[in-house]
Amino acid sequence: MSGLRFLTIKERVAAHLREQIGQGRWSLSMPGRHELARELEVSNQTAENAMLLLEKEGLLEPQGRGKRRRITLPKGKRPDYKKLSQREKKKKQSGKKSAEKA
16 A cells, blocks of 8 residues: 555646646646636645646746746647647537537
8 A cells, every 4th residue: 555645736736737738728828826726726825836846847937926837848749739729620510510400
């Protein structure tokens, strides 16, 4: 049982943010901690601590007090925004077709 390790809330939030960044939800900068905290239903401090973890990983870069953090993905890890937008178009088209059938 010594190998079992539970993630803290800030680690879980950081994992969620990492996944969302990887999927291309945010491309240049992150929303502020207040907005993230409200969306994820966590405290402002938890949102801040999660983003600090991502800074330590090199995924986010601080831009100074009161400014949004910049997302810094390595070139090979950046999402293909063209493919993502094509997927969104397909989803919308399939949604329209199913609505027309109903």
